[in-house]
Amino acid sequence: MSITDHIFISELPGERRSWIFNPWMLLVFRLALAAVFIYAGLQKIGKPLAFADEIEMYKVLGYGPLLYCVAIVLPWIELLCGISLVTGVFLRGSALILLIVNAVFIVVIAFRTVNVMAEEGIGFLEVYFDCGCGFGATYAWKKLIEDLIFLALSCILLVAHAYRFIVIRRRRRIA
Amino acid sequence: MNKLKSAILQALAVAVIGSIVACIFNSVSVNGIDPFRKIYDVPVNDGAAAGGDDAIRIVTIEEMQDAWARRCIIIDARTEREYIEGHIPGAVLFDYYELGRYIQEVLPSISTDQELVIYCAGPDCDDSELLARELYLLGYRNLSVFKGGYEAWIDAGLPLETSGDEAL
Numbered sequence: 001m002s003i004t005d006h007i008f009i010s011e012l013p014g015e016r017r018s019w020i021f022n023p024w025m026l027l028v029f030r031l032a033l034a035a036v037f038i039y040a041g042l043q044k045i046g047k048p049l050a051f052a053d054e055i056e057m058y059k060v061l062g063y064g065p066l067l068y069c070v071a072i073v074l075p076w077i078e079l080l081c082g083i084s085l086v087t088g089v090f091l092r093g094s095a096l097i098l099l100i101v102n103a104v105f106i107v108v109i110a111f112r113t114v115n116v117m118a119e120e121g122i123g124f125l126e127v128y129f130d131c132g133c134g135f136g137a138t139y140a141w142k143k144l145i146e147d148l149i150f151l152a153l154s155c156i157l158l159v160a161h162a163y164r165f166i167v168i169r170r171r172r173r174i175a
Numbered sequence: 176m177n178k179l180k181s182a183i184l185q186a187l188a189v190a191v192i193g194s195i196v197a198c199i200f201n202s203v204s205v206n207g208i209d210p211f212r213k214i215y216d217v218p219v220n221d222g223a224a225a226g227g228d229d230a231i232r233i234v235t236i237e238e239m240q241d242a243w244a245r246r247c248i249i250i251d252a253r254t255e256r257e258y259i260e261g262h263i264p265g266a267v268l269f270d271y272y273e274l275g276r277y278i279q280e281v282l283p284s285i286s287t288d289q290e291l292v293i294y295c296a297g298p299d300c301d302d303s304e305l306l307a308r309e310l311y312l313l314g315y316r317n318l319s320v321f322k323g324g325y326e327a328w329i330d331a332g333l334p335l336e337t338s339g340d341e342a343l
Binding site for chain 1: 178187189204215272301
């Protein structure tokens with residue numbers, strides 16, 4: 001067996017599986033993540049300048065073509081990932097995208113939090129800003145916890161053996 | 176390995192489809208933008224560097240008062256809600272985040288040689304300068320940005336207005 005065979009959950013005869021990979025739990029995780037990212041995507045679609053401003057606040061990308069391209073494309077990818085989670089089409093790929101996206105969000109929010117703490121001389125629990133995710137301003141620690149949860153759910157969906165409740169299913173059982 | 180390959184291929188498919196749909200929507204949306212426009216090449220006279228006669232000027236509170244007294248066209252680059260709550264008397268709302276919509280509604284009645292002074296919330300807000308750069312790319316060449324913004328105007332005890340949109 002390769003390393004990836006160990007990472008992705010396999011269904012061997014008689015193998016006991018955690019409740020996390022119960023098909024109904026996977027459906028709950030799918031719908032929860034889908035709700036978040038469909039809403040987040042819809043909040044930002046059609047507002048590229050506002051979203052570009054939010055991204056620029058992280059000081060990772062300056063104003064320029066790359067920033068504007070990200071501001072134009074990322075909301076649509078969030079929306080499509082949410083739709084994918086609901087329908088089950090390209091589900092594993094969308095889980096991979098959301099895992100990467102959330103990992104990046106956590107890193108940049110953490111860096112911005114540290115910068116705000118240094119600039120304003122406030123504690124970690126006091127840092128409050130609009131992360132640009134589409135849900136308005138919130139405490140940084142709350143946002144980090146949320147994104148860690150989303151990261152965990154994305155990871156679970158990525159490594160799950162198979163899913164039920166798929167709108168379009170290929171002949172093979174592996175989704 | 177099959178599942179990992181499958182995940183990567185599916186992720187690429189979602190990314191490509193998302194990018195195509197995003198580009199199509201951006202091209203037809205009223206607030207769509209050209210990501211490759213040279214907004215960062217627009218000349219700005221910010222004191223550190225002189226950008227030429229038609230560069231965007233950064234003005235002080237005194238110069239802003241003078242422009243207001245001369246009845247120049249004052250542009251408020253904030254949101255509609257902020258504008259309704261209070262704005263510099265006579266200012267025209269031009270929400271920078273709805274650029275396409277306000278280009279269609281406001282610019283047809285402003286000629287490119289008219290003097291425009293743009294402000295937003297305060298010194299930490301970049302929207303006034305960003306809007307000025309966008310207007311420069313549209314051919315407007317008599318542009319000033321009041322960086323102190325609405326915050327500085329209020330701090331100076333100057334009058335404000337709390338009505339709705341002002342018609343030109």
